[in-house]
Amino acid sequence: MLSVLNLNKKLFFWSLGLTLGSLFSVLVTLANTGNLFAAMPLAGVGGFVIEADKITGTNFELIPSVADTNLSNKEQESWTAFPQSQTTMDTVSIWGLRLYKNIDLSHLGFPVANYVQVLVEANTTESKYVSGTQLLMNADYIEAEQIDFGDLQMDENMRTDHPNLVTGDDQKADIGMKASSVTLTRAKINAHYMSTKTMSIPGMKLTLHLYDSNNREVAPANIMHSSPWNN
Template identity: 35%
Template sequence: MTATVAWMNSKRFLGVAAAGYLALTVVLATLFATGTIFAAFPLAGIGGFVVAAERIEGDVFKLTPALGDTSEQQYWPQGAVQLDEVRIEGLNLSKDLSFGSLRAKVEIVATGTVVGHGVTMNISGMQAAQAEFDNMKIDETFTSDVFKKIGLSADSMTLVQPSINTHLLTTNSITLPGMKLKIRFFNGDQELGGDF
């Protein structure tokens, strides 16, 4: 019996990652430029939690390629979104978890206007009924750093009824008026409880 050791070719990995980033950025940039953002949900085999709202407004928007882990994948091409300030109406942040035949849905909701400063999100998909950007710019850069080859920026952005598949969310500060945490349990489609 012989053992085989697999080695990862880092140049090949970076090339594949670069192609993935470029494809993700081109798709997102095209969708942003057309004013309609749509990606199929749920994204099977990727993982993530969903940030949904009635309306999201943000100032000093930036989108760049990123590589990060998810609950289902060790490495996955993502878009890194940065906003200086964000205002969210009707926030619903949710994550589905499976426990064999049982399922749990963890939700954080807020009833008022959520305000966040210094927000960063890594995303792998987004859909919105409408997207608006002020002074949008898509820019390529000649560099060997794959994460700096292309980027998208805007002075401000507005998303109407967005749903964002998110893998990382950080903020310098955030206010959640009327915040409620719910953990609901299901057996198939039958809710077993957890909401109040």
């Protein structure tokens, strides 16, 4: 079988470079300033995936939101408002962080490579973890093996100090939940927007992985990667 790496390498890396250039610069911005925004197509709905062994936060709040995302197919992309949850936390700590985005390559005409996965990982231990302050995140999917709350409150007319940034709704959510603390174990989140005032990522590493349409890796994991960034 013809290897994807034996195709027109110049065309491949030129096209891939154009596709990844803006995303890479955004990830660099995350490492340097703690701000991340991404809304590219993932299974028809925009977003990037955050996986973690454990996430803890303080002064947790979740309210309904409507925010921009990218509804897409292989022929056409369209930006639109999409129902999401808006989550805020004063502080957040993350162990076992994996943040990834699958970028469609099928329109480039490669017979083997169907998509590239851009993967960001952190080298965390029990005492060394990703930490951030004043987290704001929009997501349309949140799951966890277990979620533990401290002082949980739910209210169908909850007052909030964090109005919906898109709709401009002042200080009231139709329904919402608050907790003094939250812990998510084995979490997976499809997010569309995330920002923090500060963020520290120990041993940050970015790698690219090529996959075929059957989700099989078709190029070595180390085909192109950065050196770890130690913060």
